[in-house]
Amino acid sequence: MKKTSISPSTFLCPTPVALVTCRDKGGRPNIITIAWTGVICSDPPMLSISIRPSRYSHGIIRDTGEFAVNLPPVDIIRKVDLCGIISGKDVDKFAQTGLTAAEAEKISPPLIEECTICLECKLTEIIPLGVHDMFLGQIVATHVAEEALDERGGIRMEIANPLAYSPRPILQGFRRPARVVRVQPEEQ
Numbered sequence: 001m002k003k004t005s006i007s008p009s010t011f012l013c014p015t016p017v018a019l020v021t022c023r024d025k026g027g028r029p030n031i032i033t034i035a036w037t038g039v040i041c042s043d044p045p046m047l048s049i050s051i052r053p054s055r056y057s058h059g060i061i062r063d064t065g066e067f068a069v070n071l072p073p074v075d076i077i078r079k080v081d082l083c084g085i086i087s088g089k090d091v092d093k094f095a096q097t098g099l100t101a102a103e104a105e106k107i108s109p110p111l112i113e114e115c116t117i118c119l120e121c122k123l124t125e126i127i128p129l130g131v132h133d134m135f136l137g138q139i140v141a142t143h144v145a146e147e148a149l150d151e152r153g154g155i156r157m158e159i160a161n162p163l164a165y166s167p168r169p170i171l172q173g174f175r176r177p178a179r180v181v182r183v184q185p186e187e188q
């Protein structure tokens with residue numbers, strides 16, 4: 001393929017879209033939509049999420065050291081979008097979206113009942129990078145919807161039906177089961 005060199009860009013796509021939950025020290029839960037996330041180590045199992053310091057969730061996770069990464073199925077895309085537009089500083093996103101909080105096993109933040117896969121994480125490090133700070137988390141518990149597990153303990157992707165993020169400002173189908181979607185035309 002003939003290539004054109006463009007300015008250095010974050011065209012590593014698609015990336016997963018996650019609903020990250022946290023809970024402040026007063027006990028109030030919050031949800032933030034995150035696309036800058038990925039697996040960073042297999043053993044111990046670890047992932048990263050990158051959050052701008054201006055987000056309300058940034059200070060909560062920094063101060064409490066706990067968060068959960070919940071993977072939403074395609075059918076709740078509008079709620080995922082909403083959690084990425086409004087701030088928990090102003091509203092209760094569980095009440096606003098109607099998403100259901102479920103108790104986690106090893107951390108205080110709630111899991112999201114409607115998500116197929118939920119990863120409980122303990123913060124190990126925060127790395128300031130630029131406009132985003134990278135939060136490294138060790139996965140301390142993993143929950144998968146029973147109907148999304150196959151008989152060998154693998155994930156049935158057609159049931160999990162996860163969302164993925166693409167830098168193109170369009171809503172488009174991708175090779176099933178993942179979907180490439182741009183839910184809001186805003187910089188992350």
Ligand SMILES: Cc1cc2nc3c(=O)[nH]c(=O)nc-3n(C[C@H](O)[C@H](O)[C@H](O)COP(=O)(O)O)c2cc1C
Nearest residue numbers: 033034035036051052055056057084085086087088
């Ligand atoms: C699809 C999508 C992906 C997003 N990814 C990120 C991200 O990776 N990091 C980030 O800081 N903000 C991201 N955002 C923006 C935040 O979700 C948004 O600013 C949110 O309102 C912050 O909520 P909070 O103030 O309650 O923490 C994303 C938004 C959308 C819609």
